[in-house]
Amino acid sequence: MSSASRSGLSRVLTPVVAALRKVRTPALAALLVASVAALAVLTWRIYEVRRDNAIIAALKAGDDIPVDPRGASGEVLLARSAFLLHTDRRDEAQALLDASSGVVDAKLRARLLYNHANARIRDAIAAIERADNDKAIPLTRLAKDEYRLALRLDPDAWDIKYNYDVAMRIVRDFPGYEQEGEEVPPDAPKRLWTDLPGVPRGLP
Amino acid sequence: MRASLAFLLALAALAPSAAAEVRSVHTIEPRPFGYFLGDMLERTVEIETGPDDEIVQASLPRTGASNYWLELRAIAQSSARQGDGRLHTLKLTYQAFYAPIDPRKQTIPSTEITIRGPNGSETARIPPFTFIMSPLREIFPEKSGETAETFLRPDVAPQPRRSGGLRTGALIAAGLSALFLVLLARDLAWWPFHRRPARPFSRAAREIGHALAKGGADGYRAALLALHRAFDTAAGHRLLAADLDGFLTAHPEHGDTRSLVERFFSASRAVFFGDAQREGETRLPPSELKELAATLARQERAAR
Numbered sequence: 001m002s003s004a005s006r007s008g009l010s011r012v013l014t015p016v017v018a019a020l021r022k023v024r025t026p027a028l029a030a031l032l033v034a035s036v037a038a039l040a041v042l043t044w045r046i047y048e049v050r051r052d053n054a055i056i057a058a059l060k061a062g063d064d065i066p067v068d069p070r071g072a073s074g075e076v077l078l079a080r081s082a083f084l085l086h087t088d089r090r091d092e093a094q095a096l097l098d099a100s101s102g103v104v105d106a107k108l109r110a111r112l113l114y115n116h117a118n119a120r121i122r123d124a125i126a127a128i129e130r131a132d133n134d135k136a137i138p139l140t141r142l143a144k145d146e147y148r149l150a151l152r153l154d155p156d157a158w159d160i161k162y163n164y165d166v167a168m169r170i171v172r173d174f175p176g177y178e179q180e181g182e183e184v185p186p187d188a189p190k191r192l193w194t195d196l197p198g199v200p201r202g203l204p
Numbered sequence: 205m206r207a208s209l210a211f212l213l214a215l216a217a218l219a220p221s222a223a224a225e226v227r228s229v230h231t232i233e234p235r236p237f238g239y240f241l242g243d244m245l246e247r248t249v250e251i252e253t254g255p256d257d258e259i260v261q262a263s264l265p266r267t268g269a270s271n272y273w274l275e276l277r278a279i280a281q282s283s284a285r286q287g288d289g290r291l292h293t294l295k296l297t298y299q300a301f302y303a304p305i306d307p308r309k310q311t312i313p314s315t316e317i318t319i320r321g322p323n324g325s326e327t328a329r330i331p332p333f334t335f336i337m338s339p340l341r342e343i344f345p346e347k348s349g350e351t352a353e354t355f356l357r358p359d360v361a362p363q364p365r366r367s368g369g370l371r372t373g374a375l376i377a378a379g380l381s382a383l384f385l386v387l388l389a390r391d392l393a394w395w396p397f398h399r400r401p402a403r404p405f406s407r408a409a410r411e412i413g414h415a416l417a418k419g420g421a422d423g424y425r426a427a428l429l430a431l432h433r434a435f436d437t438a439a440g441h442r443l444l445a446a447d448l449d450g451f452l453t454a455h456p457e458h459g460d461t462r463s464l465v466e467r468f469f470s471a472s473r474a475v476f477f478g479d480a481q482r483e484g485e486t487r488l489p490p491s492e493l494k495e496l497a498a499t500l501a502r503q504e505r506a507a508r
Contacts, residue, residue: 151241168303
């Protein structure tokens with residue numbers, strides 16, 4: 001029984017094995033070419049990662065290394081943007097953000113937008129402290145748009161949610177909010193930082 | 205009050221009508237509390253209709269901003285036969301951007317969807333959904349000593365890129381390349397497999413290439429000898445022209461080249477035992493000899 005089925009199996013397999021032998025040489029050559037090509041591509045990508053990491057480390061250390069926004073990876077753009085924001089070069093940071101729409105990784109782009117919006121909110125708070133509301137209000141609005149875009153890209157990012165919530169309290173983003181009759185708790189201090197132009201001022 | 209109104213409306217939707225037949229609208233709602241700014245929520249709506257009824261696509265809510273605080277992020281639909289009717293399933297994914305001061309109820313308004321049947325259409329009403337959104341930060345942060353600097357969450361620090369996956373991939377590709385190179389070298393009897401007994405013709409093809417490259421009568425003789433040695437090795441004994449039939453029976457893979465092999469033997473006889481070096485060369489020119497060796501090598505690889 002078993003020998004009969006075995007001979008049946010070998011009857012089926014023999015021509016298959018013979019056919020495979022005929023194409024063995026070109027098939028092996030093709031597989032070799034494909035795997036060497038894959039190895040070359042992967043080696044190049046690893047080299048790129050190492051080069052990018054060197055740029056990121058240098059930017060973190062404070063070196064002004066120019067970055068081409070079209071060719072660079074999202075991580076390098078984030079590092080460059082952080083460097084520009086840290087050194088108060090807002091216009092260049094804005095240009096970088098505008099050119100970063102090609103970043104495929106949604107979370108990275110969300111972080112880029114988040115850092116940028118944070119800088120705007122810090123500027124807005126500084127403007128409020130100078131009683132410069134005309135500057136603070138548009139800055140806050142722009143920051144809120146960026147937080148919202150960032151949350152669309154990464155809905156689970158808690159820091160973005162939190163700072164968006166803070167920004168919402170600096171300027172409310174819809175008309176007629178006051179008419180809704182928000183209850184003011186009885187222990188409210190006289191000056192609410194939550195209403196423009198109030199900001200937290202630290203310990204009294 | 206609102207619930208009873210919804211019930212009445214649902215009853216109205218259930219009432220028989222002449223057109224499409226909406227039998228029931230059932231919603232599977234997520235939790236109605238515990239949402240923060242930017243959270244997603246997914247509602248599932250099951251609409252049971254008559255067997256040939258379908259949803260009018262234009263009547264579905266559009267993705268994008270529904271109002272100032274709510275966005276419909278995605279809408280997925282599927283439809284399947286169920287009993288004598290059809291069950292349409294809609295998955296609505298919303299993202300809420302409301303920033304409440306205290307836990308507060310928000311409502312996703314009801315929507316009407318048109319169902320088209322063979323004789324006309326009817327509307328199915330997706331009920332509203334109310335849920336509580338909560339704040340994330342303190343109302344009076346200055347009371348607990350917060351300042352503008354500490355109240356904002358810090359920026360994201362840039363991180364280096366990771367290459368772990370790429371490294372693993374490169375390692376696998378390198379291993380595979382080495383494996384295929386070894387297999388190919390063995391198949392073509394390259395070094396260090398060039399003395400493989402099962403590949404005499406591959407070896408001969410290489411030797412003939414070298415010998416013919418030298419040119420001249422000596423080169424041609426050396427090439428003929430190399431192929432003779434390959435035939436001897438393949439046959440397991442010294443092979444003469446008279447034994448060719450036996451050899452081709454034992455090695456049917458070379459059967460296709462019989463006429464060329466016969467020409468090779470007669471050419472060899474003419475070169476080594478006759479005085480007609482020229483005649484042998486005309487009957488089997490070096491290029492054809494080289495080609496014959498390559499063909500025999502290919503047939504040999506295909507056979508084993």
